[in-house]
Amino acid sequence: MFLDVVERRNPALVAAAVSLHQQGALPANTYAYDLDAIGANAAGIAAEARRLGLTPYAMLKQLGRNPDVTRTVRDAGIGASVAVDMACARATFRAGMPLGHVGHLVQVPRGEADEAAAMTPREWTVFSEHKAREAAAAAARLGLEQRLVARVHAGGDEFYAGHEGGFAAEDVLEVADRLDALDGARFAGLTTFPALLFDRERNAVRRTHNLATLERAVARLQGAGRADVVVNGPGTTSTRTLAALAEVGVTHVEPGHALTGSTPWHATTTGDDDLPEVPAAVYVSEVSHHHGGRAYFFGGGLYVDPVFPTYQVQGLVGSDPDGLARLDATLPPREAIDYYGQLDQARGTAASGDTVVLGFRSQAFVTRAFTAGITGVASGNPQLAGVWTAEGTPVLGGFVGRRP
CATH class of the missing domain: 2.40.37.30 (Lyase, Ornithine Decarboxylase; Chain A, domain 1)
Structure with missing residues (x-):
């Protein structure tokens, strides 16, 4: 295929x-x-993201964290990576790409929190208050303040097996306050996964229940006076899906397979589409x-x-x-x-x-x-x-x- x-x-x-x-x-x-094609793909995604006011982070795990690919993507305009785990964080950081996001999908192990903090990620996702305390303490030991992103979920959300975890979306106001109260950290926003999924029957990408959960949780935060909330919406990202994400308030996107034109949607097109x-x-x-x-x-x-x-x-x-x-x-x-x-x-x-x-x-x-x-x-x-x-x-x- x-x-x-x-x-x-x-x-x-x-x-x-x-x-x-x-x-x-x-x-x-x-x-x-094909590094030249990857560079062109990344440049197109970056340009569309800029037009829509989105911040893209490159997901490079599926490419083996290849340093030549990493530098190609960075030079094409996607200036930071999302690390699925600490091995990903080390590899992309070593290749010269700043760390945009760590802790999602894989939480940072306790013994590696200091190393993660030293890479100064722009955002750090946590699934629990316990993991938030570890991240905050690591940042505090370095004299830093870490921006924390809370993963939220609600009934009806879709998870791949083994990907479950996060805070109850109904508790989002209390979660934000508790993260703000930590020494060394502050609440920055929310995330979920997957926000989009490919629908094979319709041969199109659809919004998931998770994305609706994210929208409602963000609305509660904004209604309580919190502005500038990071809204991270990864999943089946490509140039053609960015507008749909921007429409519902997503601020950060994480293209991965789109960099190599290998999302499910890419595989099922026939020419004109x-x-x-x-x-x-x-x-x-x-x-x-x-x-x-x-x-x-x-x-x-x-x-x-x-x-x-x-x-x-x-x-x-x-x-x-x-x-x-x-x-x-x-x-x-x-x-x-x-x-x-x-x-x-x-x-x-x-x-x-x-x-x-x-x-x-x-x-x-x-x-x-x-x-x-x-x-x-x-x-x-x-x-x-x-x-x-x-x-x-x-x-x-x-x-x-x-x-x-």
């Missing part, structure tokens, strides 16, 4: 990935990113061996973010960008370690050493994959910017000379 839109809208990325892999520059088990962001990510592997009429290719990054019901994943395989075969791919079940994926050779051939290119919605940070940015894709002169681990650290060994 995602491979279709990459082939249609950015075939040069597929060609670049095959060429660089065949040259020995790009290792197997790598998420390859294409979103502005260009697909800019593929997964690159290599045929290892054959068994039982199948070609086995190296895994390590074969986690497919389940935004759609199960569908037939396909891969492009070959050594020549102009002569790739398209084959059905079988990925390991979730209970298995993804040492290898498999290609069904019924409709083509795949030789050992051939490049395999797949397109799917990735979450690089939960895998063992490498990540690599490529410049010059559209011009036909692709250059590898560097090879990094899925946590944003440089890859050593055979590819050490290719990192910045």
Whole structure:
């Protein structure tokens, strides 16, 4: 599904990935990113956000916190990151991007609160008064005042399994007062997740019950005289969804998959309704061996973010960008370690050493994959910017000379 839109809208990325892999520059088990396309995507999102008075923070976990991507996004106009966890905070901060938001979706562990505070995040989300006290104390020890954002929820809100938590929205006035009373912190605003979700039946993004909960809670704060409230509304963010968020009072947005044109909405467009962001990510592997009429290719990054019901994943395989075969791919079940994926050779051939290119919605940070940015894709002169681990650290060994 995602491979279709990459082939249609950015075939040069597929060609670049095959060429660089065949040259020995790009290792197997790598998420390859078109840095120029990511820069253009980020610039478009930033421009629309400015027009609407929104503040964008870049979510980079799904890109493996790749430093080349991080700097590209920063230079394109999205000047701060949102860290899903402390590993994300460290990587993006180390890459030179200020920390805009920490603590959402993953709360900051007690033993890492001082480190988080030292990165001076603009906002820090807390799910409870206990976590708020930890954040405030860490800031106070550094002589700082931390802006705290409270996550709120109400009956009927939608959460992904394991993402639950926060303050009861009906208590928002008391919550704001309690956070304001902490030494080292002050109440700054509210958040939820997800604010928007893709509706496959309508092939459109819809507002969630969470967003309505957020609106009501903000209205209560404003009615009590609190102005300049941060209203953070992440979830399925793209250039085309920003106006809908601004209309309901959202002030901060967190584009992630839009940076690589890989939200569910991007995958289901057919041409006339294409979103502005260009697909800019593929997964690159290599045929290892054959068994039982199948070609086995190296895994390590074969986690497919389940935004759609199960569908037939396909891969492009070959050594020549102009002569790739398209084959059905079988990925390991979730209970298995993804040492290898498999290609069904019924409709083509795949030789050992051939490049395999797949397109799917990735979450690089939960895998063992490498990540690599490529410049010059559209011009036909692709250059590898560097090879990094899925946590944003440089890859050593055979590819050490290719990192910045």
